[in-house]
Amino acid sequence: MKYAFSFLAVIALVLIAWLGSQIPGMQYLFGVAIPYLAIMIFLGGFVYRVVQWAKSPVPFSIPTTCGQGKSLDFIKQDKLDCPTKTSEVVARMFLEIFAFRSLFRNTKSELHEGPKITYESSRWLWMAALLFHYSFLVIVIRHMRLFLNPVPHWLQFLDFLDAGAMLQVGAPLFYATDAAILLGLLFLFGRRLVNRNVRYISLMNDYFPLFLILGIVTTGILMRYFIRTDIDIVNIKELLVGLVTLSPVIHGDIGSIFFIHVFLVSTLLVYFPFSKLMHMGGVFMSPTRNMANDSRAKRHINPWNDPTIKPHSYAGYEDEFREFMVDAGIPVEKELPPKKDEE
Amino acid sequence: MALAKLEQLSKSVVQGPSLVTGAQPTKDWMDTPAIFKEGNFAYPAKKEKVEYLNSQDGLNFPNARIWSPDEDDWKLPEGWEKTIIDGLKERLDKFRSLKIFMDCCVRCGACADKCHFFLGTGDPKNMPVLRAELLRSIYRNDFTLAGKLFGKMAGAREMTVGVLKEWFMYSYQCTECRRCSVFCPYGIDTAEVTMMLRELLHLVGIGINWILEPVSNSNRTGNHMGLQPHTFKDNVDFLAEDVENLTGVKVNHTFNRKGAEILFITPSADVFAEPGLYTAMGYLALFEQIGLDYTWSTYASEGGNFGLFTSNETMKKLNGKMYAEAKRLGVKYILGGECGHMWRVLHQYMDTMNGPADFLEVPKSPITGTVFDNAKSTKMIHISEFTADLIRHGKLKLDPSRNANVMPTYHDSCNPARAMGLMDEPRYILDHVVPKWVEMPENTIREQTFCCGSGTGLNTDEIMELRMRSGLPRANAVKHVIDKHDVNMLSCVCAIDRATLSSLMDYWNPGCGVCGISELVGNALVMDNEKRAMGYGADGTESELPDGFRTMV
Numbered sequence: 001m002k003y004a005f006s007f008l009a010v011i012a013l014v015l016i017a018w019l020g021s022q023i024p025g026m027q028y029l030f031g032v033a034i035p036y037l038a039i040m041i042f043l044g045g046f047v048y049r050v051v052q053w054a055k056s057p058v059p060f061s062i063p064t065t066c067g068q069g070k071s072l073d074f075i076k077q078d079k080l081d082c083p084t085k086t087s088e089v090v091a092r093m094f095l096e097i098f099a100f101r102s103l104f105r106n107t108k109s110e111l112h113e114g115p116k117i118t119y120e121s122s123r124w125l126w127m128a129a130l131l132f133h134y135s136f137l138v139i140v141i142r143h144m145r146l147f148l149n150p151v152p153h154w155l156q157f158l159d160f161l162d163a164g165a166m167l168q169v170g171a172p173l174f175y176a177t178d179a180a181i182l183l184g185l186l187f188l189f190g191r192r193l194v195n196r197n198v199r200y201i202s203l204m205n206d207y208f209p210l211f212l213i214l215g216i217v218t219t220g221i222l223m224r225y226f227i228r229t230d231i232d233i234v235n236i237k238e239l240l241v242g243l244v245t246l247s248p249v250i251h252g253d254i255g256s257i258f259f260i261h262v263f264l265v266s267t268l269l270v271y272f273p274f275s276k277l278m279h280m281g282g283v284f285m286s287p288t289r290n291m292a293n294d295s296r297a298k299r300h301i302n303p304w305n306d307p308t309i310k311p312h313s314y315a316g317y318e319d320e321f322r323e324f325m326v327d328a329g330i331p332v333e334k335e336l337p338p339k340k341d342e343e
Numbered sequence: 344m345a346l347a348k349l350e351q352l353s354k355s356v357v358q359g360p361s362l363v364t365g366a367q368p369t370k371d372w373m374d375t376p377a378i379f380k381e382g383n384f385a386y387p388a389k390k391e392k393v394e395y396l397n398s399q400d401g402l403n404f405p406n407a408r409i410w411s412p413d414e415d416d417w418k419l420p421e422g423w424e425k426t427i428i429d430g431l432k433e434r435l436d437k438f439r440s441l442k443i444f445m446d447c448c449v450r451c452g453a454c455a456d457k458c459h460f461f462l463g464t465g466d467p468k469n470m471p472v473l474r475a476e477l478l479r480s481i482y483r484n485d486f487t488l489a490g491k492l493f494g495k496m497a498g499a500r501e502m503t504v505g506v507l508k509e510w511f512m513y514s515y516q517c518t519e520c521r522r523c524s525v526f527c528p529y530g531i532d533t534a535e536v537t538m539m540l541r542e543l544l545h546l547v548g549i550g551i552n553w554i555l556e557p558v559s560n561s562n563r564t565g566n567h568m569g570l571q572p573h574t575f576k577d578n579v580d581f582l583a584e585d586v587e588n589l590t591g592v593k594v595n596h597t598f599n600r601k602g603a604e605i606l607f608i609t610p611s612a613d614v615f616a617e618p619g620l621y622t623a624m625g626y627l628a629l630f631e632q633i634g635l636d637y638t639w640s641t642y643a644s645e646g647g648n649f650g651l652f653t654s655n656e657t658m659k660k661l662n663g664k665m666y667a668e669a670k671r672l673g674v675k676y677i678l679g680g681e682c683g684h685m686w687r688v689l690h691q692y693m694d695t696m697n698g699p700a701d702f703l704e705v706p707k708s709p710i711t712g713t714v715f716d717n718a719k720s721t722k723m724i725h726i727s728e729f730t731a732d733l734i735r736h737g738k739l740k741l742d743p744s745r746n747a748n749v750m751p752t753y754h755d756s757c758n759p760a761r762a763m764g765l766m767d768e769p770r771y772i773l774d775h776v777v778p779k780w781v782e783m784p785e786n787t788i789r790e791q792t793f794c795c796g797s798g799t800g801l802n803t804d805e806i807m808e809l810r811m812r813s814g815l816p817r818a819n820a821v822k823h824v825i826d827k828h829d830v831n832m833l834s835c836v837c838a839i840d841r842a843t844l845s846s847l848m849d850y851w852n853p854g855c856g857v858c859g860i861s862e863l864v865g866n867a868l869v870m871d872n873e874k875r876a877m878g879y880g881a882d883g884t885e886s887e888l889p890d891g892f893r894t895m896v
Contacts, residue, residue: 005496049446052442053439053442053443053446054439055436056437056438057438059655059695060655060692060695061691061695062691062762064521064524064525064761064762064790065762065763065790067790068765068766069764069765069766071715072728072732074771075731075767075768076767078764081790096528096530102453102525102526102528102530103526103528105526106453106526107526107786107791109456109457109462111357111364111462112357113357114357115356116819117815117816117819119784119787125452129451129528196365196367197362197452197456197467197470198450198455200367200368200467200473201372201452201472201473202450203450204496204498205450206449206450274488275489276449276450279447279449282443282447282529283528285443286440286443286444286447286529286531287439287440287530288530288531288532289530293764295694295721296689296690296717296719297716297717297721299699299720300694300695302696304437305695305696306401306659308400309400309660310400311660311661311662311663311667312399312562314671317563317642318642320563321564321571321573324571324572325599327573328572328573328577330572330598330599331598331599331601
């Protein structure tokens, strides 16, 4: 149900762009105005969200320690999983962000008769996540060639590598990342349907971005390999370079598929800051990962620490129990008052 | 409710229809209400305990009343919804962790089967991700654009009594063990979420007695058990006598002594109940042997801090006694006993909340001269660090054969493992005090350790079945080494564990004992001028008592 709805939403977006871009003059809306607006919302929204996070302090030092901490000199510290120095924290974060290290740890638990619980390493999610994210990154980078004139050499080289140009003949060359991102997306979608746990927790918020990106990838692949004319490419490049140089023009015909592609990308940009996709920014700021485990060696400051919260005082404690304490021979600050019958 | 028979529960865990066993729930989780019945909830806090706490400076425990979760009417105060939403806003502004954890989850499900409560109950809302969604759905509704625009479609829902009841049920089916946060690609820590849920619930007068009674006891008498100073002293004195009875060495310990070099604080459970008592005997014997200049305190007679399971203000107030007492007595530093959550507070919160402890000195072992730089600001060290250092420097004469009856494995307690990184010190000690010990399977130890199932104040008897279910992953790993290596003792450095694992072993693995590391140290310790109590074997030969301290009580 949730995925059907998300799927329909993406189809609706496709239809809007397809029909809309047929109307004369509307190409400027879909090719210029909406992309500009989208990129502004994306940048503004992203910054806004990060600033919002940053405005809340980190009151306590709460790293999740995943290995031996620094203590005695003969106990070996796990510097990566229980960092104390900034360089160690950076290394931990680097592997977290670029290698998805925590996901790499993933295990699958199974309950058997007995009862007996077994755990086995399960790295499919990790692999699919890497495949998806890195393909996405490369695809975004290699799209820069459409915005830059002349195309820098390193970008041409990346393009060359991605297309495996040394292995292929004919044109257009097929990009490895196009296949990889499709595989990744299909796996991520498939496990939402097949994995019982994930199926139960999945929301529209999870299916929609998957379908949206799938739509972007599909229209991109269609444009490059199937619905393609050279006129399109010349005009598209002119438009995109124009967008970057703030002097956009649309000359001649550009196929609807382009406008659909761009409209879906614009939707993604607008959706991004207001959705779970912000994990891209959040992963840098997660206190359980980006803090050093040095809270006994270095005092962490809580800006809203309330100095008026005091413990129940010793004086109050002794006042209540003084008699018992004296009887039991426990030292006291104030002796018992002399007994009345002695007066 | 009587606890289910072992065979029954064993079957139910594996065959009962649940997400874990292969059944897909047909109803959306938002449409599945929490239903309370005797046995699935911890009893609410007694009215007088809540009133007492509310009367204390710096604490806020409103709406004291007599109520029960299984009744429809929870007697919530007028305008409670606003109290909750305002409380959530306040916490979003105070805790970056909460904001990030609300925003970043992608529902990848990596955390789902990492939770001992989920594995043992199969209840979908015990998947850490769904536990967080209980709060996240409200957050979306009131604090995010998508939630405001798209409502339920964007996973948002309004705050209702039903939601509040869910919060109560599932924030008290989480032990804040942090195992899920190890596996989360963004480090989302359900402990943070549960803490926030519990704080919010207290704002409208919802809390459990097993937590708030120890909290009020601790505030007033200095310890969870409510032991008054003379009783606390009596208990320790008895233990000291038992140590003398076994070893022939008189123990010289003191209370509230000004000018001692070290203040020693351990969970009060260690001087109150088996098997913690033996651990306390271990401390007494060890300190006597090395001639440590230390004192116990009756005012700060609790290492544990159930404030951690209540609210940050409560945690701070209870914890404040440690530094206050250290300052009053004029000690140089504080030595802490074996306890899990106590050490999370000491390691991650104490200095921030009640420091700087500039009236103390950087801890230095008076025996070995080792300076504990890792605690140079907090000035409090763990007994395992202290003991491991003694052993390393050859300052202890140890006879592991005195523990020959014991074949231990080692349980990493959640907090020392995942909120401190104390893993190898106890292992180093074990290597030297027992002839042999074995590890449990790798997915169940160190940072992947499984909770005893009853932490965060859930070790109360009325929810015994839940506890046995959530403790199953731990018990199961112990069973593995019992079957394979004839393990008969589960050692640990946590007072809650010593109590809860005992119940857990009695249920799932009868015959397996539970002990603290310091008990094994005390047993193996060869003391100067000792004259060990002797026993007679079946064949009439005289020998040392094979069960050490355990023979004494």
